[in-house]
Amino acid sequence: MMLVIDVTKGMQTQSAECLVIGQIACQKMVVVLNKIDLLPEGKRQAAIEKMTKKMQKTLENTKFHGCPVVPVAAKPGGPEAPETVTPLGVSELIEVLKSQAYLPTRDPSGPFLMAVDHCFSIKGQGTVMTGTVLSGSVNVGDSLEIPALKVTKKVKSMQMFHTPVTYAMQGDRVGICVTQFDPKLLERGLVCTPESLLTIHAAVVSLRKIQYFRGALQTKAKFHITVGHETVMARVMFFSPAPADFSKDCPENVFDFEKEYLYQDEYLYKDLKSAEENKENEEAGEAQLPRQQWALLEFEKPVTCPKLCLVIGSKLDTDIHANTCRLAFHGVLLQGMEDKNYADTFLPKLKVYKLKHKEGQVERIIDDYSVIGRSLFKKETNIHIFVGLKVKLSTGEEGVIEGGFGQSGKFKIRIPDGLNPDTKALLAATSKKKSKAGKGDKEDERSKVDSAQPVNISLLFKRYVFDAQKRMIQS
Numbered sequence: 443m444m445l446v447i448d449v450t451k452g453m454q455t456q457s458a459e460c461l462v463i464g465q466i467a468c469q470k471m472v473v474v475l476n477k478i479d480l481l482p483e484g485k486r487q488a489a490i491e492k493m494t495k496k497m498q499k500t501l502e503n504t505k506f507h508g509c510p511v512v513p514v515a516a517k518p519g520g521p522e523a524p525e526t527v528t529p530l531g532v533s534e535l536i537e538v539l540k541s542q543a544y545l546p547t548r549d550p551s552g553p554f555l556m557a558v559d560h561c562f563s564i565k566g567q568g569t570v571m572t573g574t575v576l577s578g579s580v581n582v583g584d585s586l587e588i589p590a591l592k593v594t595k596k597v598k599s600m601q602m603f604h605t606p607v608t609y610a611m612q613g614d615r616v617g618i619c620v621t622q623f624d625p626k627l628l629e630r631g632l633v634c635t636p637e638s639l640l641t642i643h644a645a646v647v648s649l650r651k652i653q654y655f656r657g658a659l660q661t662k663a664k665f666h667i668t669v670g671h672e673t674v675m676a677r678v679m680f681f682s683p684a685p686a687d688f689s690k691d692c693p694e695n696v697f698d699f700e701k702e703y704l705y706q707d708e709y710l711y712k713d714l715k716s717a718e719e720n721k722e723n724e725e726a727g728e729a730q731l732p733r734q735q736w737a738l739l740e741f742e743k744p745v746t747c748p749k750l751c752l753v754i755g756s757k758l759d760t761d762i763h764a765n766t767c768r769l770a771f772h773g774v775l776l777q778g779m780e781d782k783n784y785a786d787t788f789l790p791k792l793k794v795y796k797l798k799h800k801e802g803q804v805e806r807i808i809d810d811y812s813v814i815g816r817s818l819f820k821k822e823t824n825i826h827i828f829v830g831l832k833v834k835l836s837t838g839e840e841g842v843i844e845g846g847f848g849q850s851g852k853f854k855i856r857i858p859d860g861l862n863p864d865t866k867a868l869l870a871a872t873s874k875k876k877s878k879a880g881k882g883d884k885e886d887e888r889s890k891v892d893s894a895q896p897v898n899i900s901l902l903f904k905r906y907v908f909d910a911q912k913r914m915i916q917s
Contacts, residue, residue, distance in 0.1 A: 443464045443467075443468040443470065443471045443472070444471070444472050444473075444474050444539075445457065445460055445461060445464065445471055445472070445473050445474065446474045446476050447473060447474065447475055447476065447493075447497065448476060448477050449475040449476060449477050449478050449480070449481065449489070449490065449493050449513065450477060450480050450481070452493060452496060452497075453496075453497075453500060455762065455763075455764075455765050455766070455767075456762070458654070458767065459767060459768060459769055461500075461501075461504065461506075462652055462654060462767060462769050463754070463769070464506070465504055465505055465506070466752065466754065466772045467752060469505075470506075470509070470542055470544075471506040471509045472509060472510050472511075472512060472535075472538055472539060472542055473497050473501075473509060473510070473511040473512070474512055474514055474535060475490060475493055475494070475497075475511060475512065475513045475514070476514055476515065476516055477515060477516075478490060478513045478514065478515045478530060478531070479515035479518035479519065479530060480515075490513045494511045494513075497511050498511065510538050510542065512531060512534060512535045512538050513530075513531050514529065514530055514531035514532055514534075514535055515529060515530040515531065516529055516532065517529065518530060546613065548611060548612045548613045549577070549612055550578065550579035550611040550612060551578065551579075552577055552578045553577065553578050553634060553635040553638035554575070554577070554578035554579060554580045554584070554586070554634055554635045554638070555575070555576045555577045555578060555632065555633075555634045555635075555638070555639070555748060556571075556573045556574065556575045556576060556580070556616070556618070556632065556633050556634070557573045557574050557576055557630075557631075557632060557671060558571045558572065558573040558628060558630055558631055558632065558633055559572060559573050559574075559630050560572045560573070560629075560630070561625040561628045561629060561630075562625050563625050564619070567598075567599075567619055568598055568619045568620055568621040568622075568623070569619070569620055569621070569623040569624070569625045570617045570618065570619050570625075571617070571618050571620070571628065571633060572615075572616070572617045572618075573615075573616070573633075574613070574614070574615055574616075575610055575611060575612050575613060575614045575616060576612065577612050577748075578611070578612060578635065579609065579610065579611035579612070580597060580600070580609070580610050580611075580616075580618070581597070581608060581609050582597050582598070582599060582600060582608045582609075583596065583597060584596070584597050584635075585597075585636055586618070586620070586633045586634065586635070586636070587633065587634055587635070587636040587637065587638075587639075588623075588627075588628060588631070588632075588633050589632060589633075589634060589639045589641060589746045590628070590631050590632070590746055591627055591628065593623070594636050595620035595621070595622075595623055596620065596621075597618055597619070597620065598619045598620055598621055599619045600616055600617065600618050600619065601616070601617045601619075602614060602615060602616050602617075603615070618633075630671070631671060632670065632671055632746060638748075639746050639747065639748060640746070640747065640748075640749065640778040640780055641744050641745070641746045641780060642741070642744060642745060642746075642747070642778035642779055642780055643740070643741055643744050643779055643780070643781070643782055643784055644738065644739060644740045644741060644778075644779040644784050644788075644789075645669075645738075645739045645741075645753075645775050645776075645777060645778045645779065646697050646736055646737075646738055646739075646775075646776050646777040646792070647736065647737050647739060647753050647773040647774060647775050647776060648692075648694075648695075648697070648734060648735070648736050648773050648774050648776055649709075649735060649736065649737050649753070649755070649771045649772065649773030649774075650771060650772060650773060651709055651711045651770065651771050652767065652769050652770060652771055652772060654767035654769070655757075655767050655768075655769060655770045655771070656766055656767070658708045658709070659678070659680065659708055659709035659711075659755075659770055659771060660707065660708045661678065661679045661680050661705075661706065661707050661708060662677060662678070662679070663677070663678060664676065664677050664678075665678055665755040665756060665757060665770060665771075666755070666756045666757065666758045666759075667739055667741070667745075667753060667754070667755055667756075668753070668754040668755075668756065669745055669747050669751060669752075669753050669754075669775060670745060670746060670747030670748070670751055671747075672745050672746070672747075673756075673758075674741050674742055674743055674745055675741070675742040676739040676740055676741045676742065676755075677739075677740045678737045678738070678739055678740075678755070679705070679737060679738040679740075679794075679907075680705075680706040680707075680708060680709045680710075680735060680736070680737050681703040681704060681705050681706055681735070681736055681737070681738070681794045682703065682704050682706055682710060682732040682734075682735045682736070683701070683703060683704065683732050683733075683734065684701075684702050684703065684704055685704060687701075687732075688730055688731070688732040688733070689730055689733065690733065691733060691734075692733065692734040695750055695774060695776065696776065697736070697776040697777050699791050699792065699793070701793065702793045702794075702795060703736070703792075703793060703794045703795070704794070704795065704797070705794050705795060705796045705907055706735070709735060709737075709771070710731050710732060710735065711731065712731060736776075737771075737773070738789075738792070738794075739753075747775065747778075749775060749776075749777075749778065750774055750775060750776070751774070751775050752772065752773075752774065752775075753772065753773045753774065753775050754769060754771075754772045755769075755770045755771040755772070755773075756768050756769050756770055757770055785908075789908040790908050790909065790910065792907075792908055793906060794906065794907045794908065795904040795905060795906045795907065795915075796904070796905050796907060797902070797904060798901075798902070798903050798904070798905055798914070799900070799901070799902055800818050800819075800900075800901040801817075801818070801898060801899065801900060801901075802815050802816060802817040802818030802819075802898070802899040802901070803815065803816055803817050803896045803897065803898055803899060804835065804855075804869060804896070804897040804898075804899060805852060806869065807861065807866060807869050807870070808854070810857075810860050810861055810866070811856060811857050811858070811860050811861070812844075812854060812855065812856055812857065813841070813854075813855050813857065813861070813869070814847050814852055814853070814854060814855075815833075815852065815853050815854075815855050815899050816850075816851065816852045816853075817851075818851075818853065818899055818901060819851045819853065820851055821849070821850055821851045822851075823851060825843070825845065825846040825851075825853050826845070826846070827914070828843050828853075828901075828914070829843055829844065829845055830842060830843065831843050831901060831903060831914060831916060832916055833855060833899050833900060833901045834899070834900045834902075835857075835865065835897055835898070835899060835900075836897055836898035836899075836900070837862060837864065837865040837868070837897055838862065838865075839857050839859065839860075839861060839862065839865065840857070840858075840859070841855040841856055841857045841858070841899075842855065842856050842858070843855055843901075844856045855899070865897060868895065868897060869897060872896065872897075902916070903915060903916050904916070904917075
């Protein structure tokens with residue numbers, strides 16, 4: 443990657459965003475300080491050295507620390523200058539690029555995928571698509587699919603840098619000639635082995651928040667999602683492992699549909715401002731953050747992309763002059779959903795649950811094994827759907843909801859092991875105070891009742907987000 447910086451301005455908001463993308467997508471970088479011709483000659487060297495130091499400081503905590511910084515003037519005098527003007531520093535830049543260049547390992551196996559950046563016709567030959575082979579290999583005579591158009595064509599001939607070839611593989615720049623195809627239909631995009639790319643309406647991705655993005659990543663929010671060679675709007679839903687698995691390592695690039703996941707209102711992360719507070723919480727033994735989190739992305743229009751491709755989520759509608767990072771998160775696409783009706787056919791397989799917690803109080807005792815509860819449900823709630831669910835009293839007893847009691851949302855709880863003597867005494871005292879307060883209607887009696895410790899009822903259950911029957915599950 444070459445990060446080009448205007449030497450008179452230094453890092454701008456967009457330069458910083460490019461740096462963030464570089465950290466996600468690249469392994470090596472060269473910084474180019476451009477427009478050095480705008481610096482007065484007497485002060486030029488000092489200004490270049492100052493900006494070089496500033497850039498090195500900026501990159502100190504990134505994977506690009508210590509990378510080369512090269513001063514140039516690509517076109518001294520600006521766009522209006524005559525073509526005869528010699529660029530400054532460009533030959534030095536070429537030498538640096540040569541020294542930094544390396545040959546990545548190339549793999550011809552797997553499906554063919556090529557990013558097309560130009561498409562044009564040659565009279566008497568056909569239509570040529572030029573681009574870079576991203577994966578796999580291709581031979582003359584092979585069939586190729588243009589997935590965006592659902593069109594399949596045969597490779598008539600190929601060229602690399604004006605030389606005819608019969609074979610190309612991952613990493614090659616190649617022009618592929620096909621017949622009977624209108625070049626106006628494809629300016630840029632992807633071509634591939636037939637049926638090897640997914641066109642998806644939704645996806646499960648593993649992700650990480652970009653630390654420079656200010657503010658929370660909230661479920662149900664919309665983000666610009668860059669995936670494959672497209673950027674589309676999508677609604678997100680964040681989820682994490684069940685709390686017991688927060689500290690466990692998850693296998694990379696795999697999503698397990700057999701496991702259960704916890705719904706999150708927003709992506710969980712350590713806010714830099716509250717780092718001290720987090721430290722205190724950790725020392726106090728409070729729950730750590732999960733090692734991995736995921737999101738369900740629901741696209742506004744279908745996208746075509748390979749599995750395990752890079753995903754970047756952004757808020758591109760943020761004001762560009764606001765001096766804030768618009769890139770919010772990045773991740774890997776683990777599972778795409780091709781069915782348009784994925785909400786009915788696919789999402790029920792995704793076991794994301796919400797933890798529900800309801801609190802009420804014991805109204806009075808019926809006998810040693812039964813109590814009446816209140817304030818757990820609204821008057822209009824259908825209590826029958828809660829029958830059989832377990833509850834716990836604040837005094838330690840466990841019970842089961844047996845049914846409604848009267849018309850005001852009260853309900854009956856059976857305590858299979860019976861009430862503790864202490865609980866009975868506490869409830870009896872509360873009842874007496876209530877009756878006294880009712881008769882005497884004195885202020886001090888009322889305050890005594892209010893201060894009497896009520897016996898609370900806790901109802902805990904799980905509800906799966908994509909369960910059409912909205913069942914309540916208790917472990």
